[in-house]
Amino acid sequence: MRPIPVTFGMTLAAAVMLAPSATLAQQADDALALVAVAETATSEAEAVDPTAPRAAADVTLEEFQWIARPVIVFADTPADPRFVEQMQLLADRPDPLLERDVVIIVDTDPSASSAIRTALRPRGFSLVVMQKDGSVGFRRPSPRDVREIVRGIDNFSFRQEELRSGGQ
Template identity: 60%
Template sequence: MKRILALVFVMFSPVVACAQDDSAPSQSVPPDIILPGETADLSEFLWIKRPLIVFADSPADPRYTLQMEYLTERLEDLDERDIVVLTDTDPSADSALRERLHPRGFMLVLIGKDGTIYLRKPLPWDVREISRVIDKMPMRQQEMRDRRGGS
């Protein structure tokens, strides 16, 4: 009986180890990267985060669904670039974000840490394209130099 238990333990220990390894990356990303935008105040992110706002007229909009898939596939890249994703899928709510940015249907908006609008797109973009725009920003370049220890 002891041999059978030992054999079962040995057989399933790699499965448990793999399951633990798979969950580790998702725990390294803070859960507050994607937030509802209906009540968000952009001033709370000023000089701290880069808001990426995803507007749609409905959460069932295929462009919204595709955009959220793109974003959730690479949350680590978003976290590395200090991005917070704000979603607004209710045009009838008249949120402060909608009043300021005036979306029509689906719209993706990237705002820098300084509050400047750097990108407006009527179609979904993947994280790689968004990252390229961010990495060209002077503040992001300074952040990369600081992390490398350069001047």
């Protein structure tokens, strides 16, 4: 099978036309390979959705240092009304959070003792907004709307520097 350059807008018919001298079986193999590449790219794009909350047990704060601002939502159970309210507030307005490189992390299992829970030691419900350098920007004991969160982020010295240097 000879290599065929792949673009995401390529149709199956176009893939077959790129290899006119190939046998029908080779053309079918090439087309199936293109479909597999497109499916992989689609699933990878979905897997890195920045607005999708991540479980604290699956990540560490260090992996976001200088890359993103973790917003961590802690609760003792996913049924906590404050947790439910906070997650709804975050989901309602994702764009301002994306503009500020926010990644949402949730931890609703105190017995699991995730590294993030151990480091930040929340009690009950807690909203913690981190800075890009890994330090705590602010903590809140009750749900906050996106407007208040982004105002707090915009007051971080690192965010001010980003704005001055023409970053996001």
